[in-house]
Amino acid sequence: MIEVSNLTKTYGKKRGIDRLSFTIGDGEIVGFLGPNGAGKSTTMNIISGYLSASSGAARIGGIDILEDPVAAKRQIGYLPEQPPLYLDMTVAEYLDFIFDLKVPAGELKRSAHIEEICELVGLKEHYTRVIRNLSKGYKQRVGLAQALIGNPEVLILDEPTVGLDPKQIIEIRNVIKGLGKNRTIILSTHILQEVSAICERVLVINNGQIVADDKPENLSSMITGDRKLTVRVAGPRDSVRKILRSIEGVRFADVTVQAEKGSYDFLVEARPNVDIRKPMFAALAKAGYPILQLKSMDLSLEDIFLKLVEEKKKQRDPHNKAPKKVPGEVALNVSGGEESAQEAYASPEPPEQSEEEAVSPAAEGKEEEI
Amino acid sequence: MSAIYKRDLRAYFTSPVGYVFIAAFLFVMNLVFFLMNMLTGENRLTTCYTIMLYAMMVLVPILTMRTFSEDYKQKTDQLLLTSPVKPAGIVMGKFLAAYTVFVITLALMLVQVIIIAAMSTPNAAIIVGNYIALLSAAAVYISIGCFVSSLTENQLVANIATLAINVTLFLLDFAYDLVNVGWIKQILYWISIYRRFNTFYVGVFSVADFVFYLCVSAVFLFLTVRVLEKKRWS
Numbered sequence: 001m002i003e004v005s006n007l008t009k010t011y012g013k014k015r016g017i018d019r020l021s022f023t024i025g026d027g028e029i030v031g032f033l034g035p036n037g038a039g040k041s042t043t044m045n046i047i048s049g050y051l052s053a054s055s056g057a058a059r060i061g062g063i064d065i066l067e068d069p070v071a072a073k074r075q076i077g078y079l080p081e082q083p084p085l086y087l088d089m090t091v092a093e094y095l096d097f098i099f100d101l102k103v104p105a106g107e108l109k110r111s112a113h114i115e116e117i118c119e120l121v122g123l124k125e126h127y128t129r130v131i132r133n134l135s136k137g138y139k140q141r142v143g144l145a146q147a148l149i150g151n152p153e154v155l156i157l158d159e160p161t162v163g164l165d166p167k168q169i170i171e172i173r174n175v176i177k178g179l180g181k182n183r184t185i186i187l188s189t190h191i192l193q194e195v196s197a198i199c200e201r202v203l204v205i206n207n208g209q210i211v212a213d214d215k216p217e218n219l220s221s222m223i224t225g226d227r228k229l230t231v232r233v234a235g236p237r238d239s240v241r242k243i244l245r246s247i248e249g250v251r252f253a254d255v256t257v258q259a260e261k262g263s264y265d266f267l268v269e270a271r272p273n274v275d276i277r278k279p280m281f282a283a284l285a286k287a288g289y290p291i292l293q294l295k296s297m298d299l300s301l302e303d304i305f306l307k308l309v310e311e312k313k314k315q316r317d318p319h320n321k322a323p324k325k326v327p328g329e330v331a332l333n334v335s336g337g338e339e340s341a342q343e344a345y346a347s348p349e350p351p352e353q354s355e356e357e358a359v360s361p362a363a364e365g366k367e368e369e370i
Numbered sequence: 371m372s373a374i375y376k377r378d379l380r381a382y383f384t385s386p387v388g389y390v391f392i393a394a395f396l397f398v399m400n401l402v403f404f405l406m407n408m409l410t411g412e413n414r415l416t417t418c419y420t421i422m423l424y425a426m427m428v429l430v431p432i433l434t435m436r437t438f439s440e441d442y443k444q445k446t447d448q449l450l451l452t453s454p455v456k457p458a459g460i461v462m463g464k465f466l467a468a469y470t471v472f473v474i475t476l477a478l479m480l481v482q483v484i485i486i487a488a489m490s491t492p493n494a495a496i497i498v499g500n501y502i503a504l505l506s507a508a509a510v511y512i513s514i515g516c517f518v519s520s521l522t523e524n525q526l527v528a529n530i531a532t533l534a535i536n537v538t539l540f541l542l543d544f545a546y547d548l549v550n551v552g553w554i555k556q557i558l559y560w561i562s563i564y565r566r567f568n569t570f571y572v573g574v575f576s577v578a579d580f581v582f583y584l585c586v587s588a589v590f591l592f593l594t595v596r597v598l599e600k601k602r603w604s
Contacts, residue, residue: 048452052602074454084449086377088384100373101453146449 001026001154001184002047007056009042009208016042017208019056024201026153029180031199031216032188039208040188041081044156047186048078060154074102077152081159083143087132091123091142094131095149102150113149121145121175137168144175155185161194173197204308211308227270228297230256231280234263235289241266243283249274263292371455374463375470378437382471391433392475398425403482413490415482416571419500422479423567426504426511427540431532433471434515435525437464438594442523447601457598461591465516472508476501495573503570506583510563511536513590520597539563 002024009016017039024030032040045051047058049065049072058065063072086094095114103113118124121141126134131142140160147155160176161169177198179185189195195202196216204212233240237255244253244266252269259265270276277294284291382388402421406412441447450460486492514535519528543565546558559565563586566579 045448050448050452050602051604070454070456073452076452078448078452080445080448082445084446085444086381086446087444088381089377093380097373097377098449100376101450101455 001028001061002186003057003059003062004043004047005057007043007046007053007058009039009046009051010054015208017046017053017205020205020208020210021056022203022210022213024184024186027180027182027184028201029176029185029187029199031195031202032186032205033190033192033195033202034188034205035190038205040205041158042208043205044078044158044186044188045080048076048156049073050078050080074150075152076154076156077147077150078156079143079147079158079160081162083139084146085131085139085142088130090128090130091118091134091145092127094142095145098146098149108150113151117145117148120148120178122171137164137172140164140168140172144172148179153183155179155183157185157187159188159190161189161191169194206308227272227274227276229268229270229277229280230265230293230295230297231268231291232259232263232265232293233284233289234260234292235284235287237264239287240264240284240289243287243289244268244280247276247279247283249276249279259292265293267297371459371463374450374455374460375466378464378467379470382433382467387432387436388471391429391471392478394432395425395429395475396478398429399479400482407482407486413486413492415486415492415497415500418482419504420567420571422504423507423564424540426507427536428533430472430508430511431515431529431536433468434512434519434532435529436519437468437516438520438598439523439525439528443525451598451601457595460598461516461520461594465512465591465594468512468516469508472512473505476504476508493573496571499570499573499575502575502580503567506570506580507563507567509587510583510590513587513594517590517594517597520594 004023005021007020008018020039020043032043034040042051046053047060047065049069052066060072060075063075065072086097089097092114095117096110099108099110099114103110115124118127121144123138123141123145126138131139134142140163144157144160147157157176161172164172173194176185176187180198187194187198199216202212202214202216203210231244237258241253241255244250249271250268251271253266256265256267268276268280281291382391399418399422402418402425403415406417406421407415438447441450451457483492483497515528515532518532518535519525522528522531539561542558543562546555546562546565549555549558563583566576566582569576569579
């Protein structure tokens with residue numbers, strides 16, 4: 001349905017996206033994951049025809065967006081990062097205008113179509129309200145409704161849940177999931193959970209290039225490899241630690257902090273592909289130390305990023321070694337990915353380091369490696 | 371195009387812009403009419419319409435300043451440019467909406483003609499000529515305004531820049547009278563917008579001058595389309 005080949009966009013000397021190529025099949029829900037400035041919005045803007053690429057091509061349903069923009073755009077519903085709303089109109093007037101703008105005369109029945117979309121995105125009660133007076137969540141819904149008018153086969157949604165409250169995020173995610181049943185959807189986000197919740201496939205973009213292209217579950221297993229858990233146990237610190245370390249498959253276990261009186265939080269790391277939750281439960285139950293809380297340590301986007309970027313760097317290393325005689329150039333190449341990833345996220349530390357730092361104050365002076 | 375036309379026309383009347391323009395225009399022109407015609411008993415509207423040309427120079431930028439600037443600011447240009455509408459359709463929709471507001475204003479000014487007709491026998495050819503001249507001038511002013519508005523997202527900048535261009539064109543007309551060098555005078559004559567109104571004012575329909583105005587409008591509208599298309603390559 002969407003075919004992007006060698007797409008490059010340069011802003012002055014800076015490359016917004018760099019030889020991006022991918023294909024998205026009919027009915028796929030694909031997530032673009034990447035930090036701010038990675039090139040997600042640029043790619044979406046090019047596919048939707050708002051921007052033109054410096055080189056390369058984007059085809060929607062086999063139609064090149066530059067060769068026949070009107071026919072290509074007819075297949076697309078686009079929700080940009082900031083919903084393009086005329087604030088002085090009511091929801092009804094606005095959607096009416098969009099209908100006139102996008103739907104050829106006689107193709108769809110106006111009132112039934114608009115009503116159906118309002119029902120779908122939950123706008124029915126706000127139909128007669130002026131858009132300016134709507135909350136951010138409802139403005140986002142109007143933006144989504146706008147993208148849906150004309151039943152386009154492709155939906156391009158640029159950070160559709162940004163700025164919404166948790167309840168609205170869940171609602172919008174469900175709406176998108178429902179829409180994906182008979183449409184091709186591209187969705188950009190920098191929230192990892194969003195991708196796993198909605199998408200069937202993830203394209204991770206960094207510095208204008210695709211760093212990974214896989215299913216969300218493969219991606220997370222590829223990245224995690226090992227499994228980390230935080231477990232809160234009521235019992236003496238040393239005994240519990242001893243039990244945890246004796247469980248088969250545990251690679252690392254130590255106290256992070258005293259959570260409540262008489263209970264401690266432990267960071268437990270399992271060996272790759274080993275599920276230690278059941279044996280851990282059994283061992284602690286047998287010893288009479290109840291588990292008060294157990295949660296897996298989800299990888300954050302920055303963790304994934306640093307890992308993927310590092311992997312990419314490793315892959316590139318053989319090429320980078322060649323021009324090592326020019327140190328400035330090598331430094332530039334190598335640092336590019338890291339810098340932008342670090343700029344975009346608050347934590348400049350690699351995940352391993354920060355976890356160790358979290359452990360060390362609590363476990364100070366009592367460390368023995370397993 | 372019709373969707374954009376309808377929306378923009380409606381927007382002129384859901385915001386104060388359309389009303390401010392019409393009210394300001396009618397206030398100035400009716401004051402002029404009162405002073406030039408009612409008080410003096412003059413039944414020719416030519417002087418009144420000549421002054422209207424200058425009023426348009428100042429007031430039309432109010433009408434056109436928001437055509438594209440507001441869309442840029444609200445990011446609704448993203449909606450328009452990703453819709454299945456050609457840039458030319460977007461420009462024409464917006465131009466015609468602004469032009470319609472002007473036509474409505476001009477239609478309201480017909481009251482003056484009715485008053486004159488009730489009290490005397492005016493020269494119909496001159497009145498029709500004046501109206502054609504004003505409609506042509508409006509097309510030029512509005513297309514210049516649309517073009518300038520397409521260059522900036524700041525409405526105030528669009529307003530002042532359009533006014534500056536209009537005043538410059540007006541001054542070029544003055545320059546025609548002051549310059550004695552033959553070829554410069556000739557060039558100034560070619561590009562002079564105001565001088566060409568004179569033929570219409572005396573009730574003569576000059577096809578050449580009419581086409582000239584259409585061409586100037588078309589050039590500015592074409593430039594506006596190019597600006598929109600260029601945005602994609604920025």
